[in-house]
Structures are given as structure tokens and as C-alpha cells.
Amino acid sequence: MHLTQHAPLGNYNMQRLPYEGVDQTVLWMQRLAKEGQTHPEIRRHAEEVIRRVYPKDFLSEAAAIYYDVCRRVRYTRDPAGAELVHHPALTHRNRAADCDDMAIYLKALMGARMLSVGNPGQFVTVGFDRGMSKQNRFSHVFLRLSTPGGRWVVVDPVAGPHTRQMLRRVKASKVYPL
Numbered sequence: 001m002h003l004t005q006h007a008p009l010g011n012y013n014m015q016r017l018p019y020e021g022v023d024q025t026v027l028w029m030q031r032l033a034k035e036g037q038t039h040p041e042i043r044r045h046a047e048e049v050i051r052r053v054y055p056k057d058f059l060s061e062a063a064a065i066y067y068d069v070c071r072r073v074r075y076t077r078d079p080a081g082a083e084l085v086h087h088p089a090l091t092h093r094n095r096a097a098d099c100d101d102m103a104i105y106l107k108a109l110m111g112a113r114m115l116s117v118g119n120p121g122q123f124v125t126v127g128f129d130r131g132m133s134k135q136n137r138f139s140h141v142f143l144r145l146s147t148p149g150g151r152w153v154v155v156d157p158v159a160g161p162h163t164r165q166m167l168r169r170v171k172a173s174k175v176y177p178l
Contacts, residue, residue, distance in 0.1 A: 022125050022138045026176045028085045029104050029123055029141070033178065036088030036108025045092060046112040062145060062155065065109045070157045073097050073105065099158045103143045106155055107178065110145070120178060121145045124154075127172040137172050 036042050049068045050061045076096040078084045084101070088108035091097045097105060103123055110121065125138035142156035159166040 022141075022174070025083060025085060025100060026123055026125065026141070029100055030176065030178060032085065032087050033104045033107035033111065036104065037111030039087075039089050039108070039112075041089045041092060042108050043112040046109045049109070050113060059147060061113055062110060062153075065106065065113075066155050066157065069102060069106055069109070070160060073102060073157065075099075075102070075158050099156075100141050102157050103141050106143045106157070122152075122178060123176040125174045125176070126170045128169050130171045138174065140166075 046065065050064050053060045053064050072095055073091065074096045076098060078098050084098070086094075086097065086101045086104070088105045091101045091105040107121055107123075122144050123141055124144055125141045127137040127139055129137075129139075140158070142154055142158070144152050144154045147153055154163050154167065156163050156166070
């Protein structure tokens with residue numbers, strides 16, 4: 001597995017580690033999302049995105065950030081046989097990411113604007129094939145947020161307008177609180 005660790009702006013080191021499963025990847029995702037929400041580049045971009053949103057309208061802020069990521073970041077798969085997990089600043093600069101990188105980036109942007117205070121998010125891994133081995137069962141991950149009314153909203157730029165159809169195809173899922 002390749003994992004990108006946070007380093008000073010412009011320097012990102014890749015580590016090759018043996019793949020230990022989805023739980024290990026999500027641990028890296030949680031760490032990178034938390035680091036990213038205090039990164040100056042991420043905070044500055046989040047502020048730009050929500051500048052025209054009415055203050056404390058958290059759902060509109062979340063929607064503005066979501067649609068910005070949908071417009072700016074192209075879905076790009078990891079290289080065959082590799083699992084890359086990128087720091088949000090790298091995703092921001094490259095404007096290309098797979099599902100785990102987009103989930104990290106979204107959580108970092110939203111956390112940079114205090115959207116996660118009292119409004120927890122979760123990474124959710126899902127699989128679409130019942131016959132997969134336990135290690136390969138999950139093939140997709142997304143972020144979901146709790147609304148002020150207590151409902152969960154899926155925030156998935158990869159599925160985009162097809163999120164509802166994607167969720168109907170899910171055969172297995174696992175939730176990771178942030």
C-alpha cells in the first residue's frame with residue numbers, strides 16, 4: 001500500500017506498506033483529514049468557497065463545499081495494485097482524486113470551517129458484491145454528515161447525482177466515526 005504522509009508545503013513523501021485492509025486505510029484517512037483542516041491552503045480555499053453563504057448556514061456551507069469539489073476535482077483511480085491516500089493539500093493542488101482522497105478533502109474543507117463542531121461526520125465504506133472476500137469486500141468510501149435535525153446526508157462527489165442509485169446497490173457497509 002502507498003500512503004502519503006503530511007510534510008511541509010510542497011513535500012509529500014510516499015511510503016510503501018503492506019496492505020492491511022480497509023480499517024488501516026480509514027485510519028490514515030482520519031489522520032489526514034484532521035491534519036488537513038488546519039492546513040493554511042485548505043482553510044483559505046474553504047473560506048473562499050463559502051464567502052457568499054449566509055453566516056452559520058451550515059447546510060449551505062456544506063453544499064457550497066460539496067459542489068466546489070464536484071466542479072474542481074476530477075475522479076481519477078489509483079494505479080493498478082496500489083492504494084494511494086493523499087493529504088488534502090495535494091488533492092487541492094492536483095485537482096484529481098479517487099474516492100478516499102475526495103472524502104478526506106471534503107472532510108478537511110468542512111472541518112476547516114468548523115462544520116464538524118457539534119455536527120459529526122463519518123467515513124462510510126461500502127461494497128457492491130456479496131461474494132467478495134472479507135479483505136476485498138469494500139470498494140468505495142464516502143463522507144456523510146449529520147444535519148442539525150439529526151438526519152445523515154451522503155456527501156459523495158464520485159457518485160454525484162447518482163448517489164441514490166449507488167446506495168441501493170450497496171451489499172455491505174461499515175461506518176467510521178470521525
